[in-house]
Amino acid sequence: MILKKTPLLLIAFAAVSALGALAYGLADPQATLLGPALVSAGAGKRVALTFDDGPSEYTAGVLDVLKARGVHATFFVCGENAERRPDLVRRIRAEGHELGNHTWSHPYLHLKSKQAIAGEIDRTQDAVERISGVRPTLFRPPFGVRWFGLWDLLRERGMTMALWSIRPYDGRYKAPEIEKATLSALAPGAIILLHDGFETHLPAETDRSEMLRALPAIIDGVRHAGYDFGELR
Numbered sequence: 001m002i003l004k005k006t007p008l009l010l011i012a013f014a015a016v017s018a019l020g021a022l023a024y025g026l027a028d029p030q031a032t033l034l035g036p037a038l039v040s041a042g043a044g045k046r047v048a049l050t051f052d053d054g055p056s057e058y059t060a061g062v063l064d065v066l067k068a069r070g071v072h073a074t075f076f077v078c079g080e081n082a083e084r085r086p087d088l089v090r091r092i093r094a095e096g097h098e099l100g101n102h103t104w105s106h107p108y109l110h111l112k113s114k115q116a117i118a119g120e121i122d123r124t125q126d127a128v129e130r131i132s133g134v135r136p137t138l139f140r141p142p143f144g145v146r147w148f149g150l151w152d153l154l155r156e157r158g159m160t161m162a163l164w165s166i167r168p169y170d171g172r173y174k175a176p177e178i179e180k181a182t183l184s185a186l187a188p189g190a191i192i193l194l195h196d197g198f199e200t201h202l203p204a205e206t207d208r209s210e211m212l213r214a215l216p217a218i219i220d221g222v223r224h225a226g227y228d229f230g231e232l233r
């Protein structure tokens with residue numbers, strides 16, 4: 001009885017392990033198991049600041065803080081938001097920040113066809129280039145979710161997948177918690193994920209005021225800990 005069951009148990013164990021590895025490779029923000037991704041801003045006491053889901057009505061405030069403190073960041077914009085606020089896209093570029101691609105409509109990419117994923121990427125590439133004159137080379141998938149075909153599409157376009165290492169859940173907590181969660185996780189090469197928008201939601205549904213309140217203290221805290229801000233590329 002046991003002898004008969006053993007192969008089945010082994011097969012079941014192998015299947016569960018393979019599924020676990022697959023889920024890790026497709027969703028963990030530090031995983032490069034299934035394809036290349038930027039998961040660190042490099043060696044040394046340097047960190048990168050990144051903002052997703054903009055531009056929104058909070059982006060100007062973020063840019064003001066960055067300018068006042070002389071920090072450059074990467075903004076992973078959604079194409080739909082970029083078209084709504086082209087002036088902010090141009091300001092991001094004019095003030096020396098990097099523009100990245102965060103899809104057109106912020107969907108989960110899993111179970112999507114390669115063609116649908118290509119559409120999300122290219123429509124955003126075209127919009128950002130038309131507005132700012134620059135075609136992004138960095139791509140960050142919504143929710144960090146990757147799917148089959150994505151790596152090929154990025155390679156064909158000469159783009160790099162950029163993930164993150166510190167996520168203080170800035171849409172969920174108050175400013176002191178966002179600051180503490182970020183600063184307590186600092187490490188060489190850390191990529192900090194903040195949000196200057198909320199997917200492609202409209203202004204009334206977007207509240208990033210706690211992140212904006214935390215931002216000056218995060219920048220000052222990073223420097224106080226002996227770190228510098230580097231670019232994500």
Ligand SMILES: [Zn+2]
Pocket residue numbers: 052053102106142143199
């Ligand atoms: Zn996002």
